Amino acid sequence: MHDPLTCPGCAQPDLAFAPHDHSRCADDLLALAETQLAEGGQRLTPVRRRTLQILLEAHRAMGAYDVLERLAAEGFGHQPPVAYRALEFLEEHGLAHRIRRLNAFTACMHPGELHAPAFLICSVCNVVAEAPGVAVGLALGQAAKKLGFTVERTTVEALGLCPACALAEGPVRGVA
Ligand SMILES: [Zn+2]
Numbered sequence: 001m002h003d004p005l006t007c008p009g010c011a012q013p014d015l016a017f018a019p020h021d022h023s024r025c026a027d028d029l030l031a032l033a034e035t036q037l038a039e040g041g042q043r044l045t046p047v048r049r050r051t052l053q054i055l056l057e058a059h060r061a062m063g064a065y066d067v068l069e070r071l072a073a074e075g076f077g078h079q080p081p082v083a084y085r086a087l088e089f090l091e092e093h094g095l096a097h098r099i100r101r102l103n104a105f106t107a108c109m110h111p112g113e114l115h116a117p118a119f120l121i122c123s124v125c126n127v128v129a130e131a132p133g134v135a136v137g138l139a140l141g142q143a144a145k146k147l148g149f150t151v152e153r154t155t156v157e158a159l160g161l162c163p164a165c166a167l168a169e170g171p172v173r174g175v176a
């Protein structure tokens with residue numbers, strides 16, 4: 001079950017963009033993932049665990065091939081399905097998200113929570129933050145309803161600059 005009191009993403013919504021002790025953050029999320037999978041009768045096998053750890057090294061999106069390269073170097077096998085299966089498992093169990101715009105994956109900051117995040121993706125450093133997407137989803141649902149369209153799945157991905165990259169780019173790109 002998702003508990004807002006222990007969820008790192010709920011405790012600090014701007015987690016991905018804010019300076020923080022990331023080793024603690026990654027450890028907390030890994031521990032949460034383990035508990036939640038165990039509650040659901042699932043197991044974080046060594047390859048799944050390592051895949052999640054790799055995604056948790058930073059709040060960035062990573063391509064399946066980059067994950068595979070790391071897994072292969074550590075002796076988990078060189079075949080693409082090794083990485084894909086682990087990533088799909090994590091996605092299915094709400095521990096990772098697929099970022100379609102980048103064809104990449106990112107660790108979920110609210111493991112176990114039923115949510116449809118709006119992803120804020122930095123186009124310079126690939127940091128991904130999850131913004132609550134409820135309002136966006138409702139607005140889209142209403143607009144679709146007017147056209148007689150039934151929404152089955154919504155993907156909201158915004159590309160732009162994270163606070164650090166916006167600062168580095170300066171006022172040229174119009175960020176005050
Ligand atoms: Zn972190």
Ligand SMILES: [Zn+2]
Pocket residue numbers: 097108109110111115117130
């Ligand atoms: Zn999430």
Ligand SMILES: [Zn+2]
Pocket residue numbers: 122123124125126127161162163164165166
């Ligand atoms: Zn950035």
